[in-house]
Amino acid sequence: MDDHMMKAVLYDRYGGPDVLYTGRVPRPEPARGEVLVKVRAFSVNGGELAVRAGRLRLLSGRTFPKRVGLDFTGEVAAPGAGVTRLAAGDRVWGVLGRTSGFGSAAEYVTVPAERVGRLPDGLDPVDAAALPVATAVITALRDKAGLRPGERLLVRGAAGGVGNAAVQLGRAYGAEVTALARAASLDFVRGLGAHRAVDHRTVRSAELGRFDVVLDAVGTDLRVFRRLLTPGGRMVALAFDAKRPAATFGYVAASTVHGHRRVRFFSGDPKRADFDDLARHVAEGKLRPAVDTVFPLEETAAAHRALEAGGVRGKYVVRVA
The missing domain is CATH 3.90.180.10 (Medium-chain alcohol dehydrogenases, catalytic domain)
Incomplete structure (x- = not known):
C-alpha cells in the first residue's frame, strides 16, 4: 500500500x-x-x-x-x-x-x-x-447572547448536535431552559437538564411564553421565534434554512441592523x-458527549x-x- x-x-x-x-x-x-x-x-x-x-x-x-x-x-x-x-x-x-x-x-x-x-x-x-461543535454554542450563549443566570432560554432543535449542547450549557450557566424537540426526544432533553421540554409539532409558538435568549439550531421561521423575545432579548441562529439559505442570511443581516431585539447568525470558527x-x-461535568x-x-x-x-x-x- x-x-x-x-x-x-x-x-x-x-x-x-x-x-x-x-x-x-x-x-x-x-x-x-x-x-x-x-x-x-x-x-x-x-x-x-x-x-x-x-x-x-x-x-x-x-x-x-x-x-x-x-x-x-x-x-x-x-x-x-x-x-x-x-x-x-x-x-x-x-x-x-x-x-x-x-x-x-x-x-x-x-x-x-x-x-x-x-x-x-x-x-x-x-x-x-x-463535542467540537459545542465550541460554537459556548461562544453563542456566553459571548454573543450574554446569557445570564436566571434568564429564560429557549433552545430550538434541542435534541440535535448543537441543541443538546445548548441545553446542557444553558443549565450550567444558570438559565431556565425550555427545550423544543420531537415528542420521542423529550425525555432525552430532560435528561440533559432542560427544565421544560415541549413537542415542537403540537405547541403553538405563542403558547411558549417570552424568552430573554433564543438559540436556534433549526434555521426556519426565525421571524416567528423572534417575536417571543423580551424587550432587549437576543436570538442567536446557529443554523440556516437549507432550502432557502439566502432568505435566512438576508433576514438575519437586516435584523442585525434594525431593531433592539436582534438576531445574530453565528457559525463558529474556534x-x-x-x-x-x-x-x-x-x-467540570457541565457538558458530556x-x-x-x-x-x-x-x-x-x-x-x-x-x-x-x-x-x-x-x-x-x-x-x-
Missing part, C-alpha cells in the same frame, strides 16, 4: 447521500504552523449536508471531487515547522476553519495548530467527536482558547442519510481508524 495515499470520503457531483464514496487521495503534509492529525472520528453536521446537496453551489463551486467532514478527534502524527506546543502522539480535537472547507472525513487531515486543542484525559476519542474552554466544561450512533468510515453516506431523516439524539459520529 502506498504510504503517500489515504482513504477519504469524496463526491463527484452534487446530490443525495448516495453520491458519497470512499476513495484514495494523497496524504497531506503539514505546512509551517500546521499539524498532521491521524483522524480517529468525526461527526456529521447539517451544513455539510446542504453543501453536498448543492444548495450552496454559488459558494462551493463546481470543482470536484469534493470532501466532507468539518470536525475531528485524533492524534498528532507530525507537527509542522514552527510548532512547539504539540508533539507526535498528542491526543487532540479540532474544527477545520471557515477558509479550509471540509475534509476531516479521512484518515489524515492537516490543520493550523492554533485550531486544535488537547483532548481531555479519559475522554474516548469516538465519544469526543460529538481557536485554541475555545477548545480550552470546552475541555474545562467537560472536566451525546452520541446517537457510530458508523464506520465506509458508511458515511448512511450517517448523512440518517441525519437527513430527522430524529437524531445528540450526534451521528463516524469512526475512521
